[in-house]
Amino acid sequence: MKVFLAGIIQGSLVEAEIHSQDWRIPIRAALERHVGQMEVYCHYSEHPNSITYDLDGICRTFEQGLAEARASDVLIAFLPGASMGTAIEIHEAARAGAVVLTITPMAANWVIRAYSDRIFENVNDFETFLAEGKLTELLASRRRPQ
DSSP states (O other), X not given: OEEEEEEOSSTTOSSXXXXXXXXXXXXXXXXXXXXXSOEEEEHHHHOTTGGGOOHHHHHHHHHHHHHHHHTOSEEEEEOSSOOHHHHHHHHHHHHTTOEEEEEXXXXXXXXXXXXXXXXXXXXXXXXXXXXXXXXXHHHHHTOOOO
């Protein structure tokens, strides 16, 4: 199973800065505790200095990320605030047949509502979902042809 970690990086920040990326740690830990074999792809880990890339590098990196999102079985989106890049990743993964799990207080947002298979208020609710084996059930019901 391939899992894509998506989430806010720059969000609505005006300056060339990024939000804290600490949220990735508890999500990875929850996955390690409750999910069997998986490959976790984290675009930020692959490109931690992407905020400094020139336009060509930005375009190449973004397209690579979208390709990884489309190739995933599960996309986990962490959205404490709006993120245009994550919205596109969610859309692309969902259209390719991936299960989309979104952790956000923005449950009324159209993109989140339209493309998420499950929406969680926080990481604890997400971990409970994993601990109860609900991801396995959801994947079995949505299995893509190989």
